[in-house]
Amino acid sequence: MIETVYPKGKLVAKTGNEVMAEAMRQIEPDVVAAYPITPATEILQIFSQFVADGVVKSEYIPVESEHSAMSATIAASAAGARAMTGTSSQGLCFMWEMLYIASGLRLPIVMAEVNRAISAPLNIHGDQSDTMGARDSGWIQIYSENSQEAYDNMIQATRIAEKAKIPVLVTTDGFIISHCMEVVELYPDADVKAFVGEYKPERYLLDTKKPYTLGSIDLQDYYFEHRFQLAEAMRNAKNVILDVAKDFEKSFGRKYDLCEEYMLSDAEIAIVIIGSTAGTAKVVVQELREKGIKAGLLKIRAYRPFPVEQVTKGLKHIKAVAVMDRADSCSGAFAPLYSDVVSSLYATGVTSLKVVNYIYGLGGREINIRHISDVYETLIKIATGSEKPSSQVRYINVREK
């Protein structure tokens, strides 16, 4: 029996997947189409049970592939339904073509995404290669540090998507968040439903009074404008995310931003990081602070749109920064987050600080307090000039030979 109603402020022990499914139940989209893939399967299994038990009014399409999952979700959204899906890794790769179509058609889809490594070699564990690969697909990307954030982000994502008219994916780190049980505060159904509101699309295919053609061929005369409008909408989406965060804080008391600064304002050395490892790094920052070392941390919550101004504002006074990527772009140069951080700094005229790039945790490889302490130690050396910041990407906890 699935318990479905929470009194205000109820604390429960749940996994990341369970709370994402809970958010989906409370949002109660009209259509969900999805295909099983580890470690995201559970979200859809739980949701299917809600449908089977009549707990939600949603229709669930158990499609035959992720490509069809995204295609059916896109079509349902275009038809006028509030539509959601969920996937991970290879599944997201298989959706790749359709991700661009979802954003290009400006459909407010929400996806529960569980970060997992990409084949080959086959690996089911957590890293962020999958969503980093989709970073140019025109989706808003919101990363979570823990289950509470995953739950809160899902609830905010629906509002963000529908206001910005851009699809949103909310991620958790595979297994580390998706399968780890944590204490999470779940909000009452009525409060979530009131926050999310009713979906009222402006134009939709099932509106027989105003039929229209969507998905036209769009040639030299118009394509560029449509892509420009999408890019512009993504730039404007920063304010949408912030507005929704403000409302969320009013309704539920938790504060969200594009980034989270942790002991950063007076810091001299800092790490920039995304996802669950931010939690580990915060422990290291506390330990260093106790020793009188001015360490800080900047966690990126919204990676797309990339918060250029907030990143620059947060880092400009720091002497040495380590950008930690849980994905490798195999570019022969740098990993995705590093490239975004450095170009943001340089473009806004902040060139005084030393920035190094670390890659860690691919395929679920252990990343612990000791590893992060080592990074901060290196940053101290770079900040004091005893070590030169090399332009080479550094790898944590890997056998290089």
Next chain:
Amino acid sequence: MANLKELSKAPERVTGGHRLCAGCGAGIVARQALIAIGNTPVVVTSATGCLEVSTTVFPYTSWKNSFFHSAFENLAATCCGIETAYKSLKAQGKIKENIRFIAFGGDGGTYDIGFQSLSGAMERGHRMLYICYNNEAYMNTGIQRSGATPRGAHTTTAPAGKVRQGKEQNRKDLTQIMVAHNIAYVAQTYVGNWNDFITKVQKALAVDGPSFINILTPCRLGWNYKPEDTMVLARLAVETCVWPSYEVENGVYKINVMPKEKKPVTEFLKHQGRFKHLFKPENINILESIQKSVDEKWEILQRKALSGCKV
């Protein structure tokens, strides 16, 4: 049996001015299918292909009903997404009227790249009519071989050359594959017999579940014939039994158009540039084997129809 008088009152939902070639069968398929549905609201979906790119050049559209396209290989999944949205919104009382869903895909988007999506949607039982306008090759990209291309046909990726004589394999029998999905209505038909096609569309739409129509749709460019011969060629395909018109309704076979006199396959092949090389003396064996294969298939189909047994 469709009533012409009633059909004449049905609204025209595909307007002229589209960019399809003169003599193209796809425009005829789309127009007649939508006439068949009368006044019932419909949402049309299409795979990427000739029909889609020729009727939706932004900011124009030929479609008076809602029309949606997203990609090439996902037509059935796309149509099922809209149908499911309808089901959900209808159950919630947000939509009152009855709306029907038609998907138009070419043979490339149906036999090949969209096959998995089609099979999945049929298995899941969505109430939708999938119409494959089958012109037997990838015509939109310039006449490449598909799983629907018949043996011996010249295409740009299985061309007739010094040592090979066009496509060396027989086409896939997709209509039979759809029958094997045990859906309530599957039919084969052809451009050039409005009554046969429209009757089939009406039967298919009456089914409370998925239905599939495979309509042979001559392509002037790819088959290489005179634009005015589209109907003539499609009829020859039926008269030679190369493409029989039949339906499988709840598992029962029925041949809908019985040729008065079964013509030799060469009657169909000889008008088309794509088969020109087969008429060289050294290729007589290919013509013979095509005839043999058509005869065998026709025999099997007749037996299925005569038995009246469920498959």
